[in-house]
Amino acid sequence: MAVDLKTDFCGLEFKNPIIVAAGAHGRDGDTIRETARWGVGGVCTKTIVSQPATDVLPCFAKVEGGMLNAVFGSDRSAEYWFTEGIKRAKEGRARVIANLAGFTPEEGAELARKAEAAAADMIELPTHCPHMGEILNAMFPGMNFPEPKLLDVGPMQQSVRLIKEAVKLPVVVKLSGTFSHIVREWTKGVEEAGADGIACSDALGPALSIDPMTGHPVLGGPRGVGGLTGPAIKPIALRMVLEIAMCSKLPIVGVGGVIRAADVVEYIMAGATLVGVCTAGHLNSEKQYEKIVQELETHLETLGASSPQDVRGLTLKRIEERKQRGKVAVTDPIVPVVEESKCSECGKCETVCVYKAIVCGGGLKIDKKRCTGCGLCVSVCPTGALTQVYY
Numbered sequence: 001m002a003v004d005l006k007t008d009f010c011g012l013e014f015k016n017p018i019i020v021a022a023g024a025h026g027r028d029g030d031t032i033r034e035t036a037r038w039g040v041g042g043v044c045t046k047t048i049v050s051q052p053a054t055d056v057l058p059c060f061a062k063v064e065g066g067m068l069n070a071v072f073g074s075d076r077s078a079e080y081w082f083t084e085g086i087k088r089a090k091e092g093r094a095r096v097i098a099n100l101a102g103f104t105p106e107e108g109a110e111l112a113r114k115a116e117a118a119a120a121d122m123i124e125l126p127t128h129c130p131h132m133g134e135i136l137n138a139m140f141p142g143m144n145f146p147e148p149k150l151l152d153v154g155p156m157q158q159s160v161r162l163i164k165e166a167v168k169l170p171v172v173v174k175l176s177g178t179f180s181h182i183v184r185e186w187t188k189g190v191e192e193a194g195a196d197g198i199a200c201s202d203a204l205g206p207a208l209s210i211d212p213m214t215g216h217p218v219l220g221g222p223r224g225v226g227g228l229t230g231p232a233i234k235p236i237a238l239r240m241v242l243e244i245a246m247c248s249k250l251p252i253v254g255v256g257g258v259i260r261a262a263d264v265v266e267y268i269m270a271g272a273t274l275v276g277v278c279t280a281g282h283l284n285s286e287k288q289y290e291k292i293v294q295e296l297e298t299h300l301e302t303l304g305a306s307s308p309q310d311v312r313g314l315t316l317k318r319i320e321e322r323k324q325r326g327k328v329a330v331t332d333p334i335v336p337v338v339e340e341s342k343c344s345e346c347g348k349c350e351t352v353c354v355y356k357a358i359v360c361g362g363g364l365k366i367d368k369k370r371c372t373g374c375g376l377c378v379s380v381c382p383t384g385a386l387t388q389v390y391y
Contacts, residue, residue, distance in 0.1 A: 003297045004307045007041065009251050009273050010170035010196045012121060014041035014095055017308050018264065018293050021199075021255050021276030022046055022099040022124070022174075025286060028076055029088030035281075036092025038290040041274070043089065047073030047126055048081050048100040048115070050107055056135050056220040060282070063209050066230020066257065067279050070131045070219045073101065078111060086118040095121040099174070105155065109162035116167040123169050127156055127186070128176035130205030135221045150178060153189030160193035172197040172253060175240070177204035177233055183240045187248050198244055199253035199276065201237040203227025230279040231257040238270055245271025245316060259288070261295035265303075269314040322391055330390050333373025338364050342385035349377035349386060 005016035019042035020026060025035045026045045035043050053072045061068045076085060081098070089096045098120035102108030112123050128150065136143055156173065163171050173190040175183060175198060187198060206225035209218040217224020234257025241254045254267030255276035264275045280288045296308075305311050322328050343364050350360040357370035358377060364385070378386045 003300045003305065005293075005297060005300075007273060007308055009253075010122065010172070012095060012170065014274065015039075015093075016041045016293055016296070017268065017272075017274050018289065018296065019095070019097065019253065019274050019276050020044060020281060020289060021278035022126070023278040023282065024071075025278075025281055026099070027074065029081075029085035029091075032085075032089035032094075032096060033092035035286055035289070036089075036094035038286045039293045040094050040277075040289050042095035042097050042121070043092070044097040044099045044124055044276070045074065045081065045085070045089070046071075046076075046099065048076075048078055048098060048111060049073040050078050050102065050111065052077055053136075053139065056139065058218070058220055059226070061209055061218040061226070062283065063207075063228070063230075063232075065232030066228055067282060068205075068207055068209055068219055068226040068228055069203065070135060070221055070224075070226035072132070072135075073099075078114070082114040082118045086115065086120050090119055097122045097124050097172075099124040099126060101126055102159070105159040105162045108159045109166040112163040112169070112171070113166045116169050120169065123163060123167065123171045124174050124199060125156070125159060125163070125171065126174045126176075126202060128178050128202070130176070130178055130203060130207070130227050131221065131225050134206070134223065134225065138222045151182065151185075153186055156186075157189055157193035160190055160195050164194045170196040172199050174199035174253075174255070175201050177201040177228075177237060177240070177256065180204070180236055180240060183243045184247050187244045187250075191248050191250055195250065197251045197253065197273075198248070199255055200240045200244060201233070201256050203229050204233050204236065229256070230283075231259060233257050234263060238266055241267055241272050242270040242315060245313060258292070259284075261292050261299045264292060264296050265299055265311065268308050268312050271313050271316060273308075273312065318391070325391075327391055333371065334388055334390055335366055335368050335371045335373060336375075336378055336386040336388040338366065339385050339387070340364070342383045344383050344385075346382060348380045348382065352376050352380050 007017040022044040098115035205227040207228035237256025251273045253274040254272030259280040
């Protein structure tokens with residue numbers, strides 16, 4: 001079955017649902033143009049601001065499960081982006097998404113107007129960067145940059161309204177992972193203000209890594225804190241996307257921890273239309289973007305889907321099925337079934353079984369009296385030799 005990856009988002013056609021989220025591969029127009037060659041549907045600029053600042057170094061660090069970053073927005077001037085940067089980015093074969101932020105709603109609207117005039121395809125507004133206030137106040141003591149009140153969506157609503165008055169481009173609000181517990185409130189707030197879509201999520205944090213030999217924070221800045229991205233945040237961001245889809249009809253860009261096509265499919269099943277990738281490209285080079293796009297077509301074909309639309313929101317339907325079938329709280333254990341032809345006897349299932357119900361060696365054996373049906377062994381099996389059907 002042929003798979004058509006073309007995706008419509010806010011009236012714009014993307015050649016596939018993969019976009020490169022705001023990061024180093026959107027640092028300037030030439031980089032965006034080159035990144036687009038890896039087959040992605042769109043690329044976000046680094047955050048365009050009126051007063052760019054250099055990063056406090058070091059600003060990146062790999063950690064278990066992802067990466068910490070303490071970067072500002074673009075170090076290129078807004079003038080560069082609006083006279084040259086976006087123009088050069090548009091030479092690539094991908095949509096160009098202008099990620100921008102003003103220090104006031106009025107300034108944000110002016111930046112958006114100039115981005116539209118420069119031929120950007122879409123506007124993205126970040127909401128909260130978990131390390132920004134601390135570093136700005138350290139670098140510029142007189143600035144007295146206030147930490148945003150996470151429960152107050154008012155300033156962002158004002159920004160959205162003014163930007164919508166200033167431009168005709170789709171305006172997408174990118175929610176911070178810091179809003180994990182209040183994602184519905186923020187979703188409803190920006191939807192009421194007129195946002196055309198929602199991206200979710202940005203980094204979680206502030207997060208910290210310490211050099212165990214010196215005691216120094218790994219990153220620069222007063223406390224060395226940054227935003228956490230990568231696979232570690234995916235379960236949280238994925239749940240946030242599901243929450244948005246359950247309470248809003250706005251199209252969603254799912255972002256957070258995507259490293260393979262299966263991650264993209266999970267976000268689409270949770271309700272996303274586009275899916276952003278960033279950390280995977282930092283840690284594995286731009287080639288990872290192309291790999292994910294290629295694998296996505298194969299994965300969808302395996303599912304019998306002819307397009308991403310065929311599986312979009314599938315998880316919402318599955319949740320409703322659980323409710324309708326009275327299976328929202330299954331408590332009777334089902335012992336996993338072993339398909340011996342697939343079992344490599346790697347021993348991972350035995351290792352993780354805290355109930356000592358599994359013996360691996362000379363054939364995999366499961367003690368039905370000890371097994372509680374918890375499912376951990378199924379989730380760690382690398383060959384799919386264990387199956388367990390609860391729903």
